[in-house]
Structure formats: structure tokens, C-alpha cells
Amino acid sequence: MAIPRFTTPPFTIKSVETDAVTQAAAAVMPRPTLVPDTPATAAGSAILGTYKRAPVEFVGGEGVYLHGSDGRRYLDFVSGIAVNALGYGDATIRAAMHAAADELVHVSNLYTTAPGERLASWLTGHSFADKVFFCNSGAEANEGAFKFARRWARGIGSGTKHEIISLRGAFHGRLFATLAATDRPAYRHPFRPLAPGVSVSERDLGELSAMLDADTVAALIVEPVQGEGGVRVLDPGFLRELRALTWERQIALVFDEIQCGLGRTGTLFAYEQSGVVPDMLTLAKPLAGGLPMGAVLMTNEIAETIQPGDHGTTFGGGPFVASVALAVCERLADPALLEAVTANGAWMGEEIAAIGARTGRIRQARGIGMMWGLDVMQPAAPVIARALEAGLLVTSAGEYTVRLLPPLVATREELREGMGVLEGVLG
Ligand SMILES: Cc1ncc(COP(=O)(O)O)c(C=O)c1O
Numbered sequence: 086m087a088i089p090r091f092t093t094p095p096f097t098i099k100s101v102e103t104d105a106v107t108q109a110a111a112a113v114m115p116r117p118t119l120v121p122d123t124p125a126t127a128a129g130s131a132i133l134g135t136y137k138r139a140p141v142e143f144v145g146g147e148g149v150y151l152h153g154s155d156g157r158r159y160l161d162f163v164s165g166i167a168v169n170a171l172g173y174g175d176a177t178i179r180a181a182m183h184a185a186a187d188e189l190v191h192v193s194n195l196y197t198t199a200p201g202e203r204l205a206s207w208l209t210g211h212s213f214a215d216k217v218f219f220c221n222s223g224a225e226a227n228e229g230a231f232k233f234a235r236r237w238a239r240g241i242g243s244g245t246k247h248e249i250i251s252l253r254g255a256f257h258g259r260l261f262a263t264l265a266a267t268d269r270p271a272y273r274h275p276f277r278p279l280a281p282g283v284s285v286s287e288r289d290l291g292e293l294s295a296m297l298d299a300d301t302v303a304a305l306i307v308e309p310v311q312g313e314g315g316v317r318v319l320d321p322g323f324l325r326e327l328r329a330l331t332w333e334r335q336i337a338l339v340f341d342e343i344q345c346g347l348g349r350t351g352t353l354f355a356y357e358q359s360g361v362v363p364d365m366l367t368l369a370k371p372l373a374g375g376l377p378m379g380a381v382l383m384t385n386e387i388a389e390t391i392q393p394g395d396h397g398t399t400f401g402g403g404p405f406v407a408s409v410a411l412a413v414c415e416r417l418a419d420p421a422l423l424e425a426v427t428a429n430g431a432w433m434g435e436e437i438a439a440i441g442a443r444t445g446r447i448r449q450a451r452g453i454g455m456m457w458g459l460d461v462m463q464p465a466a467p468v469i470a471r472a473l474e475a476g477l478l479v480t481s482a483g484e485y486t487v488r489l490l491p492p493l494v495a496t497r498e499e500l501r502e503g504m505g506v507l508e509g510v511l512g
Contacts (some may be wrong), residue, residue: 139473146173149495151478160503162491163478167312167344167456170371171416172492178374181412190405194397200407207411211418212354213362214382219402223343223369224258226379227306229396230365231262231283233383234304234337237390241335248302249283250293254314257306257341266306268314288319290326299334304365309355312344315486316451316458321359328361337387339365343379347371348417348493350454351427358453371417373410378402417493426493429500430454433489436504446511448485457489458482463512471510477503 141159145152149172151159164170171178185200192198205217218233220226231249238246251257251266258264264273265283273279286296297305305327311317331338340363345355347368352358354366364387369379379401400406416422430453437459441447448460461468465481472479482488487507491500 139470141473148172148174149492149499157476159473159476159478160499160506161478162489162503162507163480164490164492165375166370166480167349167490168370168375170348170493171374171413172494175374175416175494177412177416178409181374181409185405185408188404188408191400191403193399193403194401198404198407200404200411201402204402204407204411204414207414208368208380208382211414212366212382213356213384214366215385216383216388218381218383218396219407220379220381220398221377221400222258222379223341223367224260224263225398226343226367226369226381227257227263227266227339227341228260229379229381229398230306230339230367230383231266231304232396233365233381233387233391234339236395237337237387238303238335240390242300245301246299246303246335247282248298250296250302250305251283251285252307252311253285253287254311254317255285255306255308255341256311256313257308288323290323290330293327294330297330297334297336299336302334302336304337304339305331306339306341307363308341308343308345309359309361310345310350310453310456312456312488313482315460315483316456316488318451318453319359321361324359324361328363331364337364339363339367341367343367343369345456347414348423348426348454349456349490351423351430353418353423371413373406374413376406376409378406378410422493426454429495429497430457432497433457433500433504436501440504440508440511444508444511452489455489455491455493455495459487459489460485461487461511468510468512471512472506475506475510477506477510479507 142154143151144154149161151161151173153159189198201219208217209215218229220229235247249266253268255266255268257266259272262280262283264276265279267273268285286293307319307327309319309324328338340356342355347353350358356363356366364384366382367379372378372380434452437447437450437457441450446462448462450457450459452458464484465487468487469479469481480488491503
């Protein structure tokens with residue numbers, strides 16, 4: 086049945102009534118809701134317009150290239166926003182998916198399955214952690230970490246430790262608590278009130294020292310390399326100070342390695358770069374080779390405070406996704422791959438500096454391994470659009486920053502090709 090629409094630009098007034106009875110009632114007492122017209126509605130897509138999609142449709146991919154429905158090949162320096170670490174059509178992922186499809190796909194967390202156990206053992210065996218909680222996305226992993234931190238901290242002192250602190254420039258997700266920890270006013274303001282008890286601090290030791298109150302704060306969440314916030318590599322000395330403060334005040338230090346973890350910086354975990362070991366660590370993006378999966382890694386001290394029923398998620402760590410994730414993790418931990426990321430990342434840094442010197446179009450560049458942010462002289466959007474036109478996918482990290490996140494398997498030649506295109510479109 087058609088839903089009546091009455092258009093009064095710039096808003097579409099959309100009735101919420103859906104059946105004959107309620108529509109009759111609506112005729113007497115209409116209950117309109119205001120929704121802004123979006124480019125997606127204008128383009129006729131039935132998908133909600135939460136993303137401003139680029140004018141290209143992808144139909145396939147191989148290695149570091151995506152194939153457009155326009156018949157063109159695009160060099161991908163976005164990797165599905167740091168998800169496709171092994172590129173497209175990777176033989177390991179394909180084999181793992183085919184094998185997993187012949188086994189159980191899902192039974193719920195009411196029962197044990199071997200792939201989830203194997204993956205958890207692998208992750209604890211390769212990190213500081215003793216226990217793992219599996220979920221389905223980055224935001225869900227961070228929300229889980231917040232709950233685990235509060236559960237643990239409630240048992241300390243007088244039971245008032247529940248505050249979560251994040252840092253200026255942080256991005257931790259779009260759910261209510263993670264949005265409260267995300268430092269993007271435009272993302273936050275339309276959805277206030279956000280979850281209480283979550284605040285953003287300057288990346289300043291003086292302010293942090295004042296905010297990290299031993300009696301009230303449960304956790305400090307930090308991206309060792311801030312991704313969405315402009316690719317900011319946090320100084321190892323600063324991270325060490327944060328570790329000392331949180332240690333002394335019994336505050337859980339949570340590293341959000343959703344974007345910078347699993348090989349992207351050149352070590353399996355980004356925390357290895359600084360030697361600062363957190364109490365919890367969140368993962369998602371590349372973890373399951375493009376399948377949705379998140380994880381919270383934690384110490385025994387925190388894990389021991391969590392009881393059955395404290396948290397849960399229906400799909401988390403199911404056998405299909407866990408089998409694929411183990412195959413991906415084994416590849417991402419390969420020393421040869423990590424060495425290549427380190428060497429290629431250093432080369433990217435030098436090349437970006439050389440391009441900046443030649444063109445005068447880069448104000449500043451920051452990065453490590455295969456994640457780089459270039460502050461350009463104009464808004465990033467036209468640079469990204471010109472790159473797409475020239476066959477290179479790049480994305481942004483803030484209004485004036487172009488972000489490069491090539492697949493970790495990109496060769497020097499492929500990187501050189503992309504950097505050449507980028508130089509030509511900087512404006
Ligand atoms: C550092 C970081 N944390 C959390 C998230 C949220 O992850 P998801 O989009 O899977 O919820 C992102 C996503 O970009 C991220 O980069």
C-alpha cells in the first residue's frame with residue numbers, strides 16, 4: 086500500500102502510517118515525521134542515505150584493483166576502509182570461506198564450537214591477552230570494552246568508578262556510548278543526548294592527569310594511531326605516560342586497534358610499536374577478511390570479573406566467520422608480510438614528502454606502515470573525486486586530509502603507480 090507523501094522543500098513529510106486503519110486515523114490526526122531529502126532518495130536507491138556514495142559501482146576485484154561496472158579498473162588505496170588487508174580474490178580467504186561453508190555456519194553462543202576456540206587461542210597466543218570476546222563490528226567491540234571496564238572497575242574502591250574517557254580526535258564508532266567517545270561534533274550533535282559518563286579529553290598530559298580521577302574513571306580508550314581523526318600516530322612517550330597514569334590509578338587502558346591493528350602499522354598489533362601494553366584491545370575491520378567480526382582482547386584481571394549474562398551477542402564468533410578469521414590472522418602475522426609493510430610504509434612516507442616538495446600541495450603528512458594522512462591545501466573531497474576519475478581510490482580523514490589505506494599486500498610497483506596518480510590530482 087502506498088505511503089502518502091506531501092513534499093514541502095527542503096523536507097519530505099513522510100507519514101508513519103502503513104495500513105488502511107491507521108491511514109484512516111491519520112486522515113483525522115496525521116502524525117508526520119520530518120526527514121531531510123538525501124541524494125540517495127533523489128537517485129532512487131532504496132538504501133537509506135547514510136553514506137554519500139561515490140559515482141561508481143564495483144562488480145569485481147583482483148589483488149589491489151577493483152573492477153567498475155563502467156569497465157574500468159581502479160587501484161584501491163581505501164581497502165574497504167582498512168578491511169581488505171589482503172586485497173581482493175585472495176586465495177587463502179577464498180579457500181577458508183569454501184571450507185567453512187561445508188561446516189557449521191552458526192549455532193549461537195549457547196554452545197561451543199571449535200573454530201571460535203581456535204581463533205581465541207590464536208589471538209591470546211599472539212598478544213598480551215588472556216581472554217577474548219567476539220562480536221560483529223568495531224563499535225560493538227568498543228561498547229563491549231566499555232561494559233567490561235565498568236564491570237571490573239565497580240569492584241574497586243567505593244564502587245563509583247564508571248567514567249570512560251577518550252581523546253581529542255578519536256573515532257570509536259557510531260553507537261550511543263561509542264559516539265559519546267567519538268570526537269566528531271557533526272556526527273554527535275543530531276543524536277544528543279548521548280550516553281552519559283563518557284567524555285573527551287585533550288591529548289594533553291596535564292588535562293588527562295586532572296580528568297583521570299582514580300575514584301570515578303573506569304577506562305581510558307586510545308587509538309595508538311588515530312585513523313578517522315587525521316592519521317595521527319600517538320607519541321610512544323605520551324602512550325607510556327598514559328600507561329603510568331592509568332596503572333597508578335587503577336584505570337583500564339583500552340587500545341582501539343580496529344583500524345591500526347592486525348599488521349597495518351608493520352607489527353601484528355600497533356601496541357608493539359610503543360611497547361605499551363594495554364589492559365584491553367579492540368579489533369574488527371580486517372579480522373575476518375571482509376566478513377563482519379569484532380573482538381575484545383583482555384587480561385585475566387578484567388576477564389575474571391565478567392559473569393555469564395553480563396554481555397552477549399547472537400552472532401559473535403560463529404564457526405564460519407571464526408574459521409575465516411583464523412586463516413586471515415595467520416597471513417597477517419607472517420613476518421615477511423609485516424616486513425614488507427614496514428619497508429613499503431617507510432617508502433610511502435619518503436614518496437609523500439617528495440611529492441609535497443615537488444607540488445607544494447601537501448601541508449603536512451602523518452602516518453606509519455600502510456596508513457597515511459595528507460593535509461592538502463584545499464578540501465579533500467575534490468582531490469578524492471579527481472583521483473577516482475583518474476582510477477585511484479583514496480578517502481578522507483577529516484575535511485582537509487586525504488587518507489591512504491592500501492591493501493597490505495600492495496607491491497612497491499603498485500604503490501608507486503598510486504602515488505604517481507595522486508601527485509597528478511593534488512591540484
Ligand atoms: C578506530 C576505529 N574504531 C571504531 C570504529 C568503528 O568500527 P565499525 O564501523 O565496524 O563499527 C572504526 C571505524 O572506522 C575505527 O576506525
